[in-house]
Amino acid sequence: MDVDLRKLRYFVAVAEHLHFGRAADALHIAQPVLSRQIRALEGELKVSLFDRNRRSTSLTEAGEQLLADARPLLAGAEALRRRVAEAAAGKRTFTIGFMPGLVVTSAVRTLLARHPQLDVKVLRTSWDDQTDVIHDGRADVSYVRLPVETRGLGMRPLLTEPRVVVLPADHRLAGKESVAVADLADEHLLQDPDAVPEWRDIATELRTGTRVPQPQVRTVEEKLEHVAAGRGVVVLPLSTATFYTRPDVVHAAVRDLGPNHVCLAWDASRRSRLVQEFVAIALERSAGR
Missing domain, CATH: 3.40.190.10 (Periplasmic binding protein-like II)
Structure with a gap:
């Protein structure tokens, strides 16, 4: 069976919005057209992709699997298009x-x-x-x-390189060449705790349930601004910390963190x-x- 990439794009839009109306708006097509295309895809695959009722839309297990597989497939198709276009242009x-x-x-x-x-x-x-x-x-x-x-x-x-904790320049641990993960147990981590599982497993704010929801911080520059303002600490690879040298933050090696x-x-x-x-x-x- 050949998979229609257009139908896959429609499916991903619905899966990401979990709402047929909003997905249709994002795709700039009519909602009935989108619904027909999804039903056709379900018919071709012989599975149900969504659980739908008047109040909500959710993915079935088959839908979850298709979403995981569809994203890289669509990305690969876009990559192919880019390379062919560049070749046609003589680049x-x-x-x-x-x-x-x-x-x-x-x-x-x-x-x-x-x-x-x-x-x-x-x-x-x-x-x-x-x-x-x-x-x-x-x-x-x-x-x-x-x-x-x-x-x-x-x-x-x-290669591998050590990971360091980045601290405000006036932090109690500033000036130390190295610290242990246990020294950071009471600190607020400005990252997803899963990114530093050694800290996650001993963190006071996780153990006591006092960790507040985190705003999404995407760039290193944003993280360092939050550190400098005293809002928490971050763990970075050594080369990243040294590349972004600034006077209001310092870094220290963390002895019992594995390398990056x-x-x-x-x-x-x-x-x-x-x-x-x-x-x-x-x-x-x-x-x-």
């Missing part, structure tokens, strides 16, 4: 994603030396999109910080010689650090 580009604190200059220079006519671009990523840029074709390869969802990706480990792992990632379904050449370059450069 030969190669884009490298990288997380804050990671310096990719050496590998970029090596690639350019080997391919002077290649248009090499770099793309700064974040915790939220460091693998999305591969799936949707914005980047050919990406330097990622673990953990990430690895499905559909080729991965090669490059950096990998190079790419679309595992692609058979690109240029991607494989860059993987080799990145591995060589990381070994020579």
Whole structure:
């Protein structure tokens, strides 16, 4: 059975909005048309994707599975469209994603030396999109910080680095070269606790139920502003903390935190010689650090 990508896009819109009317508005189509397309998709797959009643719409287990699989499939289709359009326009580009604190200059220079006519671009990523840029074709390869969802990706480990806690300059622990996770038990973490499970397991605010809902803080710069204002602390890889040096925050090593792992990632379904050449370059450069 061939899967209609248009129907998949319609399904994802409904799954994300959990409301047929709002999904139809977002897609700029009539709601009856959207409903017919979803019923047709359910008929083709021979499953029910949504539980619907007058008050709500929710995903069935089959719907949850399709949503998980549909997103990377649609992203891959968009990546294909981008590459074909670039080829038709006579462009030969190669884009490298990288997380804050990671310096990719050496590998970029090596690639350019080997391919002077290649248009090499770099793309700064974040915790939220460091693998999305591969799936949707914005980047050919990406330097990622673990953990990430690895499905559909080729991965090669490059390096590890210590993690540090970033504190206000007037904090009681400021000036210490290193601290233990237990020293941070009473602190307010400005991150998802799952990102630092060692802290999560001993945190006072989690144990007592006093942790307040967190505003979404996406960038390193935003996190550091909150730290400097005395609203909490963050745990970052050492290279990120040192890259964003500022006088109103300090950092200290956390002795009993495991290191951050950096990998190079790419679309595992692609058979690109240029991607494989860059993987080799990145591995060589990381070994020579």
